[in-house]
Amino acid sequence: MKIYLNGKLVPEAEAKVSVFDHGLLYGDGVFEGIRVYNGRVFMLWAHIERLYRSAQAIALKIPLSKPALTAAVIRTCRANNIRDGYVRLVVTRGVGTLGLNPFTCRKPGVIVIAAKIQLYPPKLYAQGLRVVTAGTLRNHTEAISPNIKSLNYLNNILAKIEAINAGVEEVIMLNPQGFVAEASGDNIFIIRGNELLTPPISCGTLEGITRNVVMELARQNGLDVREAVLTRYDLYNADEMFLTGTAAEIISVIEMDARAIGRGKPGAKTMELGARFHAFAEENGTLIK
Numbered sequence: 124m125k126i127y128l129n130g131k132l133v134p135e136a137e138a139k140v141s142v143f144d145h146g147l148l149y150g151d152g153v154f155e156g157i158r159v160y161n162g163r164v165f166m167l168w169a170h171i172e173r174l175y176r177s178a179q180a181i182a183l184k185i186p187l188s189k190p191a192l193t194a195a196v197i198r199t200c201r202a203n204n205i206r207d208g209y210v211r212l213v214v215t216r217g218v219g220t221l222g223l224n225p226f227t228c229r230k231p232g233v234i235v236i237a238a239k240i241q242l243y244p245p246k247l248y249a250q251g252l253r254v255v256t257a258g259t260l261r262n263h264t265e266a267i268s269p270n271i272k273s274l275n276y277l278n279n280i281l282a283k284i285e286a287i288n289a290g291v292e293e294v295i296m297l298n299p300q301g302f303v304a305e306a307s308g309d310n311i312f313i314i315r316g317n318e319l320l321t322p323p324i325s326c327g328t329l330e331g332i333t334r335n336v337v338m339e340l341a342r343q344n345g346l347d348v349r350e351a352v353l354t355r356y357d358l359y360n361a362d363e364m365f366l367t368g369t370a371a372e373i374i375s376v377i378e379m380d381a382r383a384i385g386r387g388k389p390g391a392k393t394m395e396l397g398a399r400f401h402a403f404a405e406e407n408g409t410l411i412k
């Protein structure tokens with residue numbers, strides 16, 4: 124595997140970062156996870172723009188223009204012969220001294236990894252996920268904004284540990300006000316009658332790129348799509364529930380806090396949206412050739 128590291132494609136064994144990189148020392152950096160379908164990088168520009176917004180929010184200047192970074196992603200995919208895969212784009216604060224001050228770091232590190240895809244097991248898509256409510260709250264928006272896709276994912280990791288310890292696949296995280304925010308690495312949607320509802324960004328939700336595509340596809344499919352402040356009451360009363368994300372795509376939730384959601388199996392509208400999403404993803408994206 125060839126890794127893009129600071130302007131060069133290097134063999135995996137040589138793709139190393141310093142122990143003094145603040146990305147490692149403090150989780151000081153930003154990242155994106157991107158999919159490649161059918162030889163096309165899906166929603167590449169949206170991911171690039173979100174990466175730059177995350178960087179801006181932590182006062183990190185990415186040392187490449189957006190078009191140059193876009194080209195680096197394509198170049199890395201090509202070098203690894205990726206037709207269907209997963210791209211991880213990482214910008215670290217860079218090498219500095221053993222102190223918090225990020226401005227001792229002269230040069231941000233830029234990493235692109237393009238790997239063959241690792242999907243969730245197909246069984247989970249057919250059966251749906253079980254989830255529990257996490258005791259760990261989503262970060263307060265004025266602590267670490269949930270809109271920053273930073274290298275510090277401990278908030279989400281602590282929640283994910285709760286899922287694993289509870290013997291289920293995922294968790295639903297609430298914000299400090301008690302409203303539903305999202306899952307540990309995915310956005311949440313419910314279907315109620317003909318309505319498709321998802322929490323607004325102001326609830327401590329990452330503005331997921333899959334989320335935005337799904338909202339648009341659902342509108343075209345005749346659903347009444349709205350952002351709504353949701354509580355667990357709304358989730359327990361949903362006809363259908365699903366999660367969306369770059370890795371998960373669209374995946375049903377059939378049980379929450381040991382209660383069946385809807386009929387306790389993947390819902391018809393969710394499956395229909397999943398099929399539409401796949402069809403859309405196969406045909407849209409930045410060509411790698």
Ligand code: PXG
Nearest residue numbers: 156308309310329331332333334368369370
């Ligand atoms: N919420 C959070 C907290 C996320 O980290 C999403 C929602 C979904 O956003 P997108 O843009 O992907 O639709 C994410 C993003 C991975 C991985 O590689 C994926 C994410 C986060 C961390 C790791 O599996 N998802």
